[in-house]
Amino acid sequence: MKVLYVDLGIQELSSKMHRFAVHVITRSRKHPSQLVPCEYLFGHKDPETCKSLVEHLSACINNEQDRPKNLMVFVHPLCGKGRGCKNWEMVAPLFDRANVNTKVIITKRAGHAYDTLASISDKELKKFDGVVAVGGDGLFNEILNGLLNSRNKTSYPPTPEGFGYFGSTEKCQGYKNDGLNNSTPTSEAVNVMLPVGSNKSDDHEPLLSTGQSVGLDISSLNPNTESSTGDQVPSVSFPNDWFRLGIIPSGSTDAIVLSTTGERDAVTSALLIIFGRRIALDIAQVVRWKSSPSAEVLPTVRYAASFAGYGFYGEVIRESENYRWMGPARYDFSGTMVFLKHRSYDAKVAFLENENSHSLAASAENVADEVQSLQSRRKRSRKTICQANCSVCKETSTPGQDSEDEIPNSSQMIHDNPKWIWSEGRFLSVGAAVISCRNERAPDGLVAEAHLSDGFLHLLLIRDCPLPLYLWHLTQFTKKGSDPLTFKFVEHHKTRAFTFISSHDESIWNLDGELFQACEVSVQACRGLVNLFASGPEV
Numbered sequence: 001m002k003v004l005y006v007d008l009g010i011q012e013l014s015s016k017m018h019r020f021a022v023h024v025i026t027r028s029r030k031h032p033s034q035l036v037p038c039e040y041l042f043g044h045k046d047p048e049t050c051k052s053l054v055e056h057l058s059a060c061i062n063n064e065q066d067r068p069k070n071l072m073v074f075v076h077p078l079c080g081k082g083r084g085c086k087n088w089e090m091v092a093p094l095f096d097r098a099n100v101n102t103k104v105i106i107t108k109r110a111g112h113a114y115d116t117l118a119s120i121s122d123k124e125l126k127k128f129d130g131v132v133a134v135g136g137d138g139l140f141n142e143i144l145n146g147l148l149n150s151r152n153k154t155s156y157p158p159t160p161e162g163f164g165y166f167g168s169t170e171k172c173q174g175y176k177n178d179g180l181n182n183s184t185p186t187s188e189a190v191n192v193m194l195p196v197g198s199n200k201s202d203d204h205e206p207l208l209s210t211g212q213s214v215g216l217d218i219s220s221l222n223p224n225t226e227s228s229t230g231d232q233v234p235s236v237s238f239p240n241d242w243f244r245l246g247i248i249p250s251g252s253t254d255a256i257v258l259s260t261t262g263e264r265d266a267v268t269s270a271l272l273i274i275f276g277r278r279i280a281l282d283i284a285q286v287v288r289w290k291s292s293p294s295a296e297v298l299p300t301v302r303y304a305a306s307f308a309g310y311g312f313y314g315e316v317i318r319e320s321e322n323y324r325w326m327g328p329a330r331y332d333f334s335g336t337m338v339f340l341k342h343r344s345y346d347a348k349v350a351f352l353e354n355e356n357s358h359s360l361a362a363s364a365e366n367v368a369d370e371v372q373s374l375q376s377r378r379k380r381s382r383k384t385i386c387q388a389n390c391s392v393c394k395e396t397s398t399p400g401q402d403s404e405d406e407i408p409n410s411s412q413m414i415h416d417n418p419k420w421i422w423s424e425g426r427f428l429s430v431g432a433a434v435i436s437c438r439n440e441r442a443p444d445g446l447v448a449e450a451h452l453s454d455g456f457l458h459l460l461l462i463r464d465c466p467l468p469l470y471l472w473h474l475t476q477f478t479k480k481g482s483d484p485l486t487f488k489f490v491e492h493h494k495t496r497a498f499t500f501i502s503s504h505d506e507s508i509w510n511l512d513g514e515l516f517q518a519c520e521v522s523v524q525a526c527r528g529l530v531n532l533f534a535s536g537p538e539v
Ligand SMILES: Nc1ncnc2c1ncn2[C@@H]1O[C@H](COP(=O)(O)OP(=O)(O)OP(=O)(O)O)[C@@H](O)[C@H]1O
Pocket: 076, 077, 078, 079, 080, 081, 106, 107, 108, 109, 110, 111, 112, 134, 135, 136, 137, 138, 139, 140, 142, 206, 250, 251, 252, 253, 254, 328, 513, 514
């Protein structure tokens, strides 16, 4: 049993007793993945004995190195059904009692958290043990992008032979291209790749800096403070061991929390943060080369923690923007609208072959024998589900675990002779799940066997097919234990990187639920790029 904090309220229990309270956490009987605080009262005749016991317990708590001491907390007041502030008010006393200092920022607009973290100096950032989002996947995505914006030095994703613009335009001459087609930005090129203010905004992205004040009263947010003091502060880079991200789920889907803790509960997440739990999380690095077929080549980097999807997935988010007034119900409504439109898109996808895992390839023709095909495919390899202390994540992350000193290079992550496999045709959607993406509508997630930190993406290519079959496929996601990826028109590839090219004018991606206009992208999994205050899904 873990001690949360102790209270020395030496009060008389009876005329001869003094007491103190020990606050611990326990698991809920109904939902074992849910943590609940509870209190034990102890009494003793001698107040000094009580005091020394309390001091001893407090010293033990202080010795727990993993517990955070200072956290920056962003609260999105409008997320979900406006639950952000209420949820924070509910869990804030736990942080106080456990002596965790919090710098709370209530976001005033989309992009507020991004701007704050992209502009904060490394010296200031180092004062915090982590950043917590009280919101949904969208706020977390902003925080992730703000942090990684200039601090992730991973080179661009590898791309297949024949893809790339290097040297073809003046803007990109700064990019060198090694044998693997790893597009590594040179120092001149970094200005080109950074997202803030560098885009011609033909999309509606909250991550574009508005130039407004970040509304923070942290005086030293100004990066100049570092140089003025003359302090040599080592820069913050990712991955690193100390900094962690947390989420107190308050959004409309909370797929990241559900996939990483197994529970959508503000108190459980707060307790995992206070206890300083740690788990490595893969992040998808998405590089947009072109926003539309006629646009200039202008590489722009974004990061996604859960999912990057095109076609159906992008359209649903775009459509849902028209129905914001409906609240979270707008996703069901716009999902139905987009489904009925049944749009498909010509696209080419190339992905890196992964020798050790299955790929279920669909053929563009003949989806008529679907029932038979579905049943026979049910026998495919058994899934290893990612859980707390997952052996798959440990196995794959230990040997080459990238540290602060060792900047991961995508070429290191990919075996010596990478083989690119092309898939071309009309797709209803193209998606890449970094984690399982569990949510209330899809209890097993989009990809039940996805792991939190195995360094892989699960690429889902959904080819055009008759509407009823597509509906059948989609409804499978809602049933626990079903296998929505065994249809013949579904390709499922476990891969480390892929490249996507479409010639559609309005090509929209959905990155963790946020819109990103892009018709040509390259994507890679960055293994364990960030750490999360979580222990893995208790499922
Ligand atoms: N104060 C704010 N006002 C408006 N938008 C904000 C504010 N703070 C954050 N945002 C933006 O709102 C979007 C959604 O946030 P979040 O995911 O936390 O909530 P949600 O309710 O789950 O989201 P959605 O509205 O997308 O369903 C994000 O893009 C985030 O950047």
